[in-house]
Amino acid sequence: MDRVSVTPQYGGPVGEPAEVAARSLTPGTSLTRDDAERLAGLLRVVSDPTRLQLLSMLLAAPDAEANVTDLTEPxxxxxxxxxxxxRLMVEAGVLRRERRGKQVWFSIVPERLAAIADILR
Known part of the structure; x- marks a missing residue:
């Protein structure tokens, strides 16, 4: 998985949150400052109510993908x-963006979704 930087507003480099989450869930270990900042950046990106709605819409969509028009109307x-x-979620590595003709389709990056779920467990 590529390392993805997000805008400074969202905490700098996100890095590999799935690996960070796995380390943070190991009994007897605690997060390093860098790991905590990576996870916080990922959580900031998805903590916005509109972005949470977009994620839930993508999960519910056929083939778990949608174009911007499908996501705008509801x-x-x-x-x-x-x-x-x-764009913010793509930059953070939460979503994948794929151009098909004139349409741009978005889908959730499964590893990022798993990392978010692991953090919340």
Whole structure:
């Protein structure tokens, strides 16, 4: 998995949160400062209510993917606003972006979803 940097607003490099989460869940260990910052950056990206809605919509979508038009209408937000939220999640490595013709499709990166779930357990 590629290392992905997010905007400074979201805590700098996210790194490999699945590996960090696995280390943090091992009995007798605690997070290093760097690991805590990586996990906090990932959690900040997904903690926004609109982004949580987008994630749930993608999970519920056929084939767990959707284009920006499919995601915009149910949220009653403008397309640029939805695109902004999607871009932040792509930059953090939470979503995958794939261009097909004139449409851009988004899907969740399974490893990132697993890392988020591991953090919350």
């Amino acid at each position: 949220l009653d937000l403008t397309q640029p606003t939805v695109s902004h939220h999607l």
